[in-house]
Structure formats: structure tokens, C-alpha cells
Amino acid sequence: MKKEEKLTPSLPKGFRDRWGKELALKKNIIKIIEANFIKYGFLPLETSPMEITSNIGSFLAEDESNPMSDVFTFEDSKESLTLRYDMSAPLARFVAQNYRDLTFPFKRYAYGDVFRREKPDSARYRSFMQFDADIVGNVSEAQADGEICNIIADTFKSCGLNNNQFSVNVSNRKIIQGIVSELKIKKTQEERVIRAIDKMDRLGLDGVKNILQDGRKDESGAFIKGANLTSEQANTILNFIQIKDISELKKSIKNSLSKEGIDELSKLFDILSKGKFFDLIKINLNIVRGLAYYSGFCVETNLNFNVKNSKGKEIDIGSCASGGRYNSLIKRFKGVDFKGTGMSIGVDRLVFALNQINQIDFNNKNVLVLVLDEKYLDNYYSIVNLLRENNINSEIYLDPSKNLKKQLAYADKKGCSLAIICGQKEIEKNSITIKNLKSKNENNQITISKENLINEISKLQ
Amino acid sequence: MKKEEKLTPSLPKGFRDRWGKELALKKNIIKIIEANFIKYGFLPLETSPMEITSNIGSFLAEDESNPMSDVFTFEDSKESLTLRYDMSAPLARFVAQNYRDLTFPFKRYAYGDVFRREKPDSARYRSFMQFDADIVGNVSEAQADGEICNIIADTFKSCGLNNNQFSVNVSNRKIIQGIVSELKIKKTQEERVIRAIDKMDRLGLDGVKNILQDGRKDESGAFIKGANLTSEQANTILNFIQIKDISELKKSIKNSLSKEGIDELSKLFDILSKGKFFDLIKINLNIVRGLAYYSGFCVETNLNFNVKNSKGKEIDIGSCASGGRYNSLIKRFKGVDFKGTGMSIGVDRLVFALNQINQIDFNNKNVLVLVLDEKYLDNYYSIVNLLRENNINSEIYLDPSKNLKKQLAYADKKGCSLAIICGQKEIEKNSITIKNLKSKNENNQITISKENLINEISKLQ
Known part of the structure; x- marks a missing residue:
């Protein structure tokens, strides 16, 4: 091969x-989430990484004029295939296809990479991991939605966060939808209003007011179209979504759709009061979720500590676990009508934040058997065989031509906890020297008889 | 939405x-593989699910005239992106990009779905999971290749297979390459000869002889072009690849490349003799691997029990863990020259086979708290809270309108082990009734005081 090629x-x-370290943390978090979901009676599901494009639906993208613009699609000879965009659309397709063989309520968890053909920027990736839990079936909505809230709170606590470090924010979309129709806002503007409210965390009251009315320029200079509300309509909505209390909501609202939403919210909080995480779950009416398929209950989970980007600048990381109830998503398919509720943890986002507060401890418990002389390879292999038989993570150094210093540098860079050093002296006496690589004492080596190897290592790790 | 839509x-x-059950088995197998790889000192790596197409290389497909025909590629505005085809090409790109920050020898494991744009058929999927372990670095090749063989054997044993149920077949590509040039076979035909030999398991001696000479029709009626060898050339190769013994190989071969291969194989078996799995690892010279980048050591792992397809017909499932040494793959990139060796477990294939012999036991240890009356929800939630606090997988039934029989049918279909039944009687006495759903005795219920709940459940599970 020529150099220029x-x-x-x-x-x-x-x-x-x-x-x-970042991947070790991610794998740890995945393990914690999975154990929690299993603890709540969810069972795993693995759907195909590609779906038939038409099944993915047109509810996905924010750009209404071009709904399929942010998916990765392949045109095959006879089919159009789309890479997994989220876990909800595949769940809906799976349930519609297999409902005869499933046990309802169908409680499944699923995780994997999802793909978005968005314009990438420093904080926006085109693939990231979602970890979802969903309950499909026509059951007590308050109980099912409550289970979703509790599992979020329990999982975030299991990830090492304390009660002050996150909050689970809950709303019901019907409440704001009722207000929107009470205000006689046109159906065509409704989604735009919902999406404007969804941006409250990022844009604040004034920013949202702008896009409820005439629109605004965003930081990149691009113009976001407004929903053309009157100032009075915008103010009514903004005053209203700041209410945090159910009885106050009940007093201020008269339309029947909003009342239905408030009633659902009230029943949900009654169920939540029986759980362990009541204090962590708050009403926040500006949670409306951008996706059109949510039909009532909505949830987002926010971190209450500072997160910085790679340049050290504080950023709004957004919700790390979001979801809601979707009672019409599955009946887009023929012959089925199942309600559903669920939520999705943005694993990479959560890991990015948790990585900054360092609350989870990692310890690479790995033993390196050094090769002092190739002629002793038999001895070294018998040691590593013994360690591995006892499920002790261990390896033999793979290059006998490297000196001891280089071998120890490898152990150090890799974060190994112990090194086994056997030269002629040890081998003659059937003994083994163990060096504790995590100890800063000068006296960090012991020489033991070979029979005691497993015991001594268990003590040292 | 109209019905026809x-x-x-x-x-x-x-x-x-x-x-x-199939997914439960798969998740179990993944856990076993990962624990084994960690035990051998490999650390995880997660590469991007998409790569820049030109980095994936032209060594992939079997169709030489159209090397990129079996990848999924997207043309983006400025880049051509390709979905992960295997784990080796991304590893090569990753090492070339990040070698300054890595510890060598770099021992990494990785797993995930890979994508092949092949013509799908009943046994050929377009995405499947690979679980790879690789050692990159210029180290003792025999030691590194030996580690790869040992980890395969150890992992397959950990998956519940006994010594008679699988064998690890090892070869060295240089041996056959030396023969090919000794026989004065043209360079252009060499890959074709290698690929013909690779098909020995599937086609048998006669089938391979056909494609070494004039070609043959396969089952679908498609014609596979031959390598145009003379009958004598073909016979020399076929006689030779049946030799299973190193000293016999040494006797029959004179060319220097083959000798080099035999010498490497001999050193590898010397290292393997120091390990625990020597008896499981065999020489088999028809292992040559289809991919062009393998440069010496090659390995495949075959199951020695019958596997049937979904129609009950016995099938050749092929190698479940394959790999080899690739000393020139990484130096396709600028400024780096690292040798490598590794192997890939076909997880879905292995799971498909293991699922048929049922050697791994699954027990869904899940407790269902029944809802006898909605007015006792407080009690039921306090039970499920207690169970979950004690890390007992449990759930409360989500639909109070369903009768006891339906709730128990749910527990049964889902495979729950225990049900908690508390009616008025239990609640008045602060007691709890536990029903053992796995027991066929009539006497499968006990009523205990609430304080003993966790103890009793631990005993019953």
C-alpha cells in the first residue's frame, strides 16, 4: 500500500x-437501571434495530412540514427501512404484531441506541442510548402512571443521587389543551403552543411569551415562528402554567377537558402518596412533552446540580428521564386498541452529569502476573489459571521482552490493583510475591506461600 | 383516523x-461472556455505531467486484456514513485515532449489533450481535493468540457446555498460503482458493474440490465460480489440509512461508499446553477465515451437538466464535503499525443453539401483590414498598377491576413465583397470605404475620 493511500x-x-472511566460509569448505570426495572416487575424486550419506515409514523419530527427529516432511512429494493428513532414506536408496532402472545398489562423494559438525523453540534449527538420502561394495557391509569413516577425516583436514587439532587416533574397535557381550546386558539396552532410551553426550561417566561406571540430569533440567529396568540391569550397561559397546587388548579379552571386532566393528576398524586417517593415528585404544568402522541400524564426529571460542558461552561442538560401516557399510539395499527404509559431515561445524558459529581466509586480489581523470565512461563500460567478458576480478574503480561518497569507501568496505567512478582527466589521456594499497586507505603509487597494465594488476594482486594 | 389508513x-x-425465554437466555449469555472477558483482563470499549464509509475499507464483502455491496450506507450532505459491519474495523480506526491515550497491549472487549445488507433468508439475518475480545500491540504472538483460544474455551464452558459439546479449531493461514504459492497458483486466484477451503464444513471435500477447479452450482441454483486449479493442485491442497499433527506437517512441507506458519502454530500449542483447555483446542487446517485481513493464526469454534431450525430440520450452524491474527489491519491508517489478534462470538447464533439444549436454568423470581379490593390499596402499596426496599422483584397488580382469577392468570402467564393475597381477614389481623405459584401441592398457601414477610419470601424463593 502506498503511503498516500x-x-x-x-x-x-x-x-x-x-x-x-466514562464507559465504566455508563455500564454501571445501565446495570443499576436494569436491576431497578426488574425489581418493579418489568421484563426485557429487544426489538429490531430497523423498522419499516411507514410504521415509524409521522409524529416524530419537530419540523411539521417535513416530518421524516430527522430519521436515517435506507431505500431497499422492495422496502424502506428506518433506523430506531426511539423505543416507543417499535413498542407500539411490537404490541400490535404480537398481542395474542403477550401477558397484559404488558410491562417491558428495553434499551439501546437510537438514531436522530439532526444537525450535530457539540451537545447534540446523532445516536445515544435510551432506557425505557412502559406499561401497555387498559388498567388503572393512576396506578400505572404512578409506577412510572416511582420507578424513575427509585432508579435515580439507586444511581447515587440524593433527594436534593433531582426532581420528578409531573403534569397532565389535557389541562393545557383544555385551556387552549377555552381560549379559542385554532387547532392548527395548538401543537405550536404546546411546543412553546415545552421550551420553558430553556427559554424562560419571556422567551416562551415571544414564541406564543410573534416568534423569536434563537442563539444561532434562526427565526422560530410564533403561534400568533394575543398578548392576553399568552398571559393567561403563562399565569396558569405556574400553578403548582391541585386545589388551586381546581378553583381556576372551568372547561371540561382541563377538569379531566386535573382529576387524573389528583388521582395520580393519591397513588403516589402511598409510595416511598412522594416528596420527590412535583406538579409542574410546563411539562407538556414535544411529541404529539402524549395524551394526558407527562413526566420529566431534572437534575438540581450544575453540569458543565467540555469547555467548563455551565449548561442546561434538560430532562434525563421523560415520558407520559399515550392512549392512541398503538391503535394507529389495525385491530388493536391498547393504552400505554412509560418513560425513557437518556442514559448518555445522565452518565454525562453523574460523571461530574463522582458519587460512584470504581475500582479496577485486576491482578497482573509479571513475566520476569520467559523460562518461568509455566509457573506464571499456573498462577493465572488458579486466579481465574477462583473468578479473580487477572492477566499475564503478554510480552516477555519488556522489562519489569515497563510491565509495572502497564499495570499502573490500566489501574490494576495487584501485581504478582515471581523470580528465581520465589520459584525455588514455591512462594509468590504480591505487590499492592494501590498502596503508597514503601512496604507494599508481601511474599507468601503459593497455597495461600487466593486467601491473601481476597484480603488485599 | 380513517380505518383504511x-x-x-x-x-x-x-x-x-x-x-x-430466548431473550432471558441471551441476556444471561451476554453476562457470562462479559464476566469471562473481564476475568481475563479485557476492558470495555464502545465505538460509534456508524463509521465514515472510507474507513470501513474494501476488505469486507465476499463479492470482490462490488466490495461495499453488503453494508448499509447513508449519503449525508458532506459525509458517507456506514453502519457498523463488524467490531474489527471500528477497533482498527479507534486504535489509530487514540493510540496516544491507550495502554498497550490494548486488551478490549466490545459487543453490539452489526449490520449486513445481505439477501435475507430464514437463517441469515441482516443484524446480529457480536461479542469480541481483541489484543492490540506488538507482543508475544503465541501468548496473545493463546489468550484468545483460552478465553473462547473458558467462555463456552461457562455457558454450560461440557468438553464434548464443542471444540476450538485452530490453524495458521500462512501454511496454506505457502502451499498455494508453492503450487504456482496465481496471486489473483489465491483469495478464491482460501475462500473455497473456508467452505469445507458446509460443502465437504467434493464440494470444495469443485470450487477449487471448475466451480459448482449451489442449492439455490446460483453458480459459484471455480478457482481453475488443475486436479493435481486441488488434490495436493485437499490432502494437505486434512493433516492434524504438527510433526507430520513439518515433515510434509518445504516452502518457507508454510514453515513459518507451522512454527507459529507449534509455539501457540506450546503456550496452550500451559493452560487449562489444551484438550479442547485442535489443529484444523481448513480453518482459513473468509476475510482477507487475517495474516496467520485463525480460529473457529464448532458445536458438537445437533441444532435444528424452526421447522425441526437439522442445520449446520457454523462457527460460533471465530477470529485470528491481523497484523496489517491497523496500519491501513496513517502513522500507526500495531499488530492485533482477536475473536468474535456470534451471540445470537450461540443463543439459538444453547436454547435447544436447555442447560441453563431460568427462574423468574417475581412476586405479584394481588388487589382484592381497591380500598386496601394502601396496604398493598406498603407491602410492595417493603419488598422492593429488600430488593425482591415485585409488582402490584395494576387493575383493581379484574377479579382474583384473572390476576392469578397474569401471574401464571408471566411466570411469577409467589402471589401475595390479603383480604379483609388478613388486613384485620395484620397478616399476609403467600401463595407459592410454582408448587403443585394443594397446600401451597401460608398465612404469616407481616413482620415475617421478608424472611418467609427469602425461604420460599
């Missing part, structure tokens, strides 16, 4: 690799 | 969903 290694924009 | 739920051809 060689490749330059790089990644496509919007994608990344993970390794080292 | 409703969607028909289905999956694109070549893709599938997994759930229930």
Missing part, C-alpha cells in the same frame, strides 16, 4: 466512542 | 424481535 482515522460528525 | 404491523425482512 493510507487512511485518516476519524468519526462522522455527531458520533462518538466511549471507553475508560 | 391504519397500519399493518410487521418487520423488515432479515430483522427480528426477541423476548421471553
Whole structure:
């Protein structure tokens, strides 16, 4: 191969690799989430990473004029295929296809990478991991929605967060939808109003007021179209979504759709009061979720500590676990009518934040068997065989030509906890020297008889 | 939505969903593989699910005239993106990009779905999971290749297979390459000869002889072009690849490349003799691997029990863990020259086979709290709260309108182990009735005081 033909290694924009401490944390978090979901009686489901494009639906993108613009689609000879965009659309398709073989209420969890063909920027990736829990079936909505709220709170606590570090914010979309129709806002503007409210966290009251009325320029200079409400309509909505108390809501609202939403919210909080996480779950009416398929209960989960980007600038990381009730999503398919509720944890986002507060401890418990002389390989292999038989993570250094210092540098860089050092002296006496790599004492080596190896290592790790 | 607009739920051809027992087995197998790889000192790496197309390389497809025909590629505005095809090409790109920050020898494991734009058929999927372990770095090749063989054997044993149920077959590609040039076979035909030998398991001696010479029709009626060898050339190769013994190989071979291969194989078996799995690892010279980048050591892992397809017909499932040494793959990138060795477990294939021999036990240890009357919801929630606090997988039935029989049918279908039944009598006495759903005795219920709940459940599970 000629020199000029060689490749330059790089990644496509919007994608990344993970390794080292960040990946160790991510794997730990996935394990915690999964154990929690199983604890709540959810069972796993793995759907295909690609779906038939028409089944993914047109409810996805924010750009209403071009709804399928942010999916990755392949045109095959006879089919159009789309990469997984979220976990909800595949769940709906799966339930519609297999409902005869499922047990209802169908409680499933699922996780995997989802793909968005968005314009990538420093904080926006084109693939990221979602970890979802959903309950499908026509059951007590308050109980099912309550289970979703409790599982979020329990999971975030299991990830090491305390009660002050996050809050689960709950709303019911019917409340704001009722207000919108009470205010005689046109049906065509309704989704725009909902999406404006959804941006409250990012834009604040004034920003949202702008896009409820005439629109505004965003930071990039692009113009976001407004919903053309009157100032009075916008104020009514904004005053209203700041109410945090159910009895106050009941007093201020008269239309029947909003009342239905308030009633549902009230029943949900009654169920939540029986659980362990009542104090962590708050009413917040500006939670409306951007996706059109949510029909009532909505939930978002916010972190209450500062998160910085790679340049050290404080950023709004947004909701780390979001979802809601979707009573019409599954009946888009023929012959089925199941209600559903669920939520999705943005795993990479959560890991990014947790990585900054360092509350989870990692310890690479790995033993390196050093190779002092190739002629002792038999001895070294018998040690590593013994360690592995006892489920002790261990490896033999793979290059006998490297000196001890280089081998120890490998152990150090990799974060190994112990090194096994056996030279002629040890081998003659059938003994083994163990060096504690995590200890800063000068006296960090012991020489033991080979029979005691497993015991001594268990003590040291 | 009008009725005729409703969607028909289905999956694109070549893709599938997994759930229930098969997925439980798969998750279990993944856990076993991961624990084994960690035990051997490998650390995780997660590369991007998409790569820049030109980095994926042209060594992939079997169709030499159209090397990129079996990848899924998206043309974006400025880049061409390709979905992960295997774990080796991303590893090569990752090492070339990040070698300054890595510890060498770099031992990483990785798993995830890979995508092949092949013509799907009943046994050929367009996405499947690979679980890889690789060692990158210029180290003792025999030690590193030996580690790969040992980890395969250890992992397959950990998956519940005994010594008679699988074998790890090892070869060295240089041996056959040396023969090919000794026989004065043209360079252009060499890959074709290698690929013909690779098909030995599937086609047998006669089938391979056909494609070494004039070609043959496969079952679908498609014609596979031959390598145009003379009958004598073909016989020399076929006689030779049946040799299973290193000293016999040494006797029969004179060319230097083959000798180099035999010498490497001999050193590898010397290392393997120091390990625990020597008896499971065999020489088999028809292992040559289809991919062009393998440079010496090659390995495949075959199951020695019958596997049937969904129609009950016995099938050749092929190798479940394959790999080899690739000393020139990474130096396709600028400025780096690292050797590598590794292997890939075909997780879905392995799970498909293991699912048929039922050697791994599953027990859904899940407690269902029945709802006898909505007015006792407080009590039921306090029970489920207590169970979950004690990490007992449990759920409360979500629909108070369903009768006891329906709730128990749910528990049964889902495979719950225990049901908690508390009616007025229990609640008045602060007691709890536990029904053992796995017991066929009539006497499968006990009533206990609430304080003993956790103890009793631990005893029963």
C-alpha cells in the first residue's frame, strides 16, 4: 500500500466512542437501571434495530412540514427501512404484531441506541442510548402512571443521587389543551403552543411569551415562528402554567377537558402518596412533552446540580428521564386498541452529569502476573489459571521482552490493583510475591506461600 | 383516523424481535461472556455505531467486484456514513485515532449489533450481535493468540457446555498460503482458493474440490465460480489440509512461508499446553477465515451437538466464535503499525443453539401483590414498598377491576413465583397470605404475620 493511500482515522460528525472511566460509569448505570426495572416487575424486550419506515409514523419530527427529516432511512429494493428513532414506536408496532402472545398489562423494559438525523453540534449527538420502561394495557391509569413516577425516583436514587439532587416533574397535557381550546386558539396552532410551553426550561417566561406571540430569533440567529396568540391569550397561559397546587388548579379552571386532566393528576398524586417517593415528585404544568402522541400524564426529571460542558461552561442538560401516557399510539395499527404509559431515561445524558459529581466509586480489581523470565512461563500460567478458576480478574503480561518497569507501568496505567512478582527466589521456594499497586507505603509487597494465594488476594482486594 | 389508513404491523425482512425465554437466555449469555472477558483482563470499549464509509475499507464483502455491496450506507450532505459491519474495523480506526491515550497491549472487549445488507433468508439475518475480545500491540504472538483460544474455551464452558459439546479449531493461514504459492497458483486466484477451503464444513471435500477447479452450482441454483486449479493442485491442497499433527506437517512441507506458519502454530500449542483447555483446542487446517485481513493464526469454534431450525430440520450452524491474527489491519491508517489478534462470538447464533439444549436454568423470581379490593390499596402499596426496599422483584397488580382469577392468570402467564393475597381477614389481623405459584401441592398457601414477610419470601424463593 502506498503511503498516500493510507487512511485518516476519524468519526462522522455527531458520533462518538466511549471507553475508560466514562464507559465504566455508563455500564454501571445501565446495570443499576436494569436491576431497578426488574425489581418493579418489568421484563426485557429487544426489538429490531430497523423498522419499516411507514410504521415509524409521522409524529416524530419537530419540523411539521417535513416530518421524516430527522430519521436515517435506507431505500431497499422492495422496502424502506428506518433506523430506531426511539423505543416507543417499535413498542407500539411490537404490541400490535404480537398481542395474542403477550401477558397484559404488558410491562417491558428495553434499551439501546437510537438514531436522530439532526444537525450535530457539540451537545447534540446523532445516536445515544435510551432506557425505557412502559406499561401497555387498559388498567388503572393512576396506578400505572404512578409506577412510572416511582420507578424513575427509585432508579435515580439507586444511581447515587440524593433527594436534593433531582426532581420528578409531573403534569397532565389535557389541562393545557383544555385551556387552549377555552381560549379559542385554532387547532392548527395548538401543537405550536404546546411546543412553546415545552421550551420553558430553556427559554424562560419571556422567551416562551415571544414564541406564543410573534416568534423569536434563537442563539444561532434562526427565526422560530410564533403561534400568533394575543398578548392576553399568552398571559393567561403563562399565569396558569405556574400553578403548582391541585386545589388551586381546581378553583381556576372551568372547561371540561382541563377538569379531566386535573382529576387524573389528583388521582395520580393519591397513588403516589402511598409510595416511598412522594416528596420527590412535583406538579409542574410546563411539562407538556414535544411529541404529539402524549395524551394526558407527562413526566420529566431534572437534575438540581450544575453540569458543565467540555469547555467548563455551565449548561442546561434538560430532562434525563421523560415520558407520559399515550392512549392512541398503538391503535394507529389495525385491530388493536391498547393504552400505554412509560418513560425513557437518556442514559448518555445522565452518565454525562453523574460523571461530574463522582458519587460512584470504581475500582479496577485486576491482578497482573509479571513475566520476569520467559523460562518461568509455566509457573506464571499456573498462577493465572488458579486466579481465574477462583473468578479473580487477572492477566499475564503478554510480552516477555519488556522489562519489569515497563510491565509495572502497564499495570499502573490500566489501574490494576495487584501485581504478582515471581523470580528465581520465589520459584525455588514455591512462594509468590504480591505487590499492592494501590498502596503508597514503601512496604507494599508481601511474599507468601503459593497455597495461600487466593486467601491473601481476597484480603488485599 | 380513517380505518383504511391504519397500519399493518410487521418487520423488515432479515430483522427480528426477541423476548421471553430466548431473550432471558441471551441476556444471561451476554453476562457470562462479559464476566469471562473481564476475568481475563479485557476492558470495555464502545465505538460509534456508524463509521465514515472510507474507513470501513474494501476488505469486507465476499463479492470482490462490488466490495461495499453488503453494508448499509447513508449519503449525508458532506459525509458517507456506514453502519457498523463488524467490531474489527471500528477497533482498527479507534486504535489509530487514540493510540496516544491507550495502554498497550490494548486488551478490549466490545459487543453490539452489526449490520449486513445481505439477501435475507430464514437463517441469515441482516443484524446480529457480536461479542469480541481483541489484543492490540506488538507482543508475544503465541501468548496473545493463546489468550484468545483460552478465553473462547473458558467462555463456552461457562455457558454450560461440557468438553464434548464443542471444540476450538485452530490453524495458521500462512501454511496454506505457502502451499498455494508453492503450487504456482496465481496471486489473483489465491483469495478464491482460501475462500473455497473456508467452505469445507458446509460443502465437504467434493464440494470444495469443485470450487477449487471448475466451480459448482449451489442449492439455490446460483453458480459459484471455480478457482481453475488443475486436479493435481486441488488434490495436493485437499490432502494437505486434512493433516492434524504438527510433526507430520513439518515433515510434509518445504516452502518457507508454510514453515513459518507451522512454527507459529507449534509455539501457540506450546503456550496452550500451559493452560487449562489444551484438550479442547485442535489443529484444523481448513480453518482459513473468509476475510482477507487475517495474516496467520485463525480460529473457529464448532458445536458438537445437533441444532435444528424452526421447522425441526437439522442445520449446520457454523462457527460460533471465530477470529485470528491481523497484523496489517491497523496500519491501513496513517502513522500507526500495531499488530492485533482477536475473536468474535456470534451471540445470537450461540443463543439459538444453547436454547435447544436447555442447560441453563431460568427462574423468574417475581412476586405479584394481588388487589382484592381497591380500598386496601394502601396496604398493598406498603407491602410492595417493603419488598422492593429488600430488593425482591415485585409488582402490584395494576387493575383493581379484574377479579382474583384473572390476576392469578397474569401471574401464571408471566411466570411469577409467589402471589401475595390479603383480604379483609388478613388486613384485620395484620397478616399476609403467600401463595407459592410454582408448587403443585394443594397446600401451597401460608398465612404469616407481616413482620415475617421478608424472611418467609427469602425461604420460599
